[in-house]
Amino acid sequence: MTPPHRAPSTGQLLTLAEVLAELDVPKSTFFRWKATGKAPRTIKYPNGSLRIRRRDLDAWLAAHEEECAA
Known part of the structure; x- marks a missing residue:
């Protein structure tokens, strides 16, 4: 049996917490x-x-x- 196909790293799913941390914005801003x-x-x-x-x-x-800006 072959292992399931793994998505490439560009298909990686991030949690909302990870995205908020990366963007450095509060949850309220993201939901707005x-x-x-x-x-x-x-x-x-x-x-x-x-x-x-x-x-x-x-x-x-x-x-x-x-x-x-030049």
């Missing part, structure tokens, strides 16, 4: 962003907990980079 459609994409489990794919967070961060 989520309510206004400004947060990274989330996955909601049946128990209500949220996960964020590493690749989605990285793409979201890249989309919010500011250009360097």
Whole structure:
């Protein structure tokens, strides 16, 4: 029997706590962003907990980079 296929590291699922720590924002800010459609994409489990794919967070961060001032 072959082991189950593991997703590449870009498919890693992060907990909400991990994302909040990385972004250095409180939960209230993240949920405000989520309510206004400004947060990274989330996955909601049946128990209500949220996960964020590493690749989605990285793409979201890249989309919010500011250009360097010359």
